[in-house]
Amino acid sequence: RKEVEQDPGPFNVPEGATVAFNCTYSNSASQSFFWYRQDCRKEPKLLMSVYSSGNEDGRFTAQLNRASQYISLLIRDSKLSDSATYLCVVYHSGGGADGLTFGKGTHLIIQP
Amino acid sequence: NAGVTQTPKFRVLKTGQSMTLLCAQDMNHEYMYWYRQDPGMGLRLIHYSVGEGTTAKGEVPDGYNVSRLKKQNFLLGLESAAPSQTSVYFCASSEEKDSYSNQPQHFGDGTRLSIL
Secondary structure, three states: OOOEEEOOOOEEEEOOOOEEEEEEEOOOOEEEEEEEEEOOOOOEEEEEEEOOOOEEEOOEEEEEEOOOOEEEEEEOOOOHHHOEEEEEEEEEOOOHHHOEEEOOOEEEEEEO | OOOEEEEOOEEEEOOOOOEEEEEEEOOOOOEEEEEEEEOOOEEEEEEEEOOOOOOEEOOOOOOOEEEOOOOOEEEEEEOOOOHHHOEEEEEEEEOOOOOOOOOOOEEOOOEEEEEO
């Protein structure tokens, strides 16, 4: 079984702070990486893809370290609305249409 | 454009009953998936389909059957419900992948199923 590991948290962070969390994956052949966001009792929604050179989308920055097999998500100037569970998702080559592996998620709580 | 729609949203069954969960997508996606999500377990793939008329087993297929008679619909059936199948079920769809990446998945808003 291809594993994707995340710290489940919760991460309790004051509003306005910067928070970062990592995800490690076991399959070195993994090729595509994503962060999904899931609100309580809602469906997962794509937050951002993760590219080899790192990428930024507003307050969110994603990084990939292939050598160490981890990806990270950095949230700057955190908002109350950022409170959610963040799922790390990895696609491994040769896995076919079922090649996606979901982490169990990191629970983030932004406190006023 | 509704995206991915799941019906029903909630259901309570008795052990041994059968039911079908319906997933419909209007994005003309080739791939469709059924997942279950349990506390502490994350999302686990039950069955998936890479096109109309095709289905395949995922990580946890036992006790479930699926059908994809039309491209836009993917049905998940429980022939004889068991309490262990109490869960939140998510359907997802995605475009056909190319050789080097996988397209992100679009999820429905879930079906909460309780088996008594």
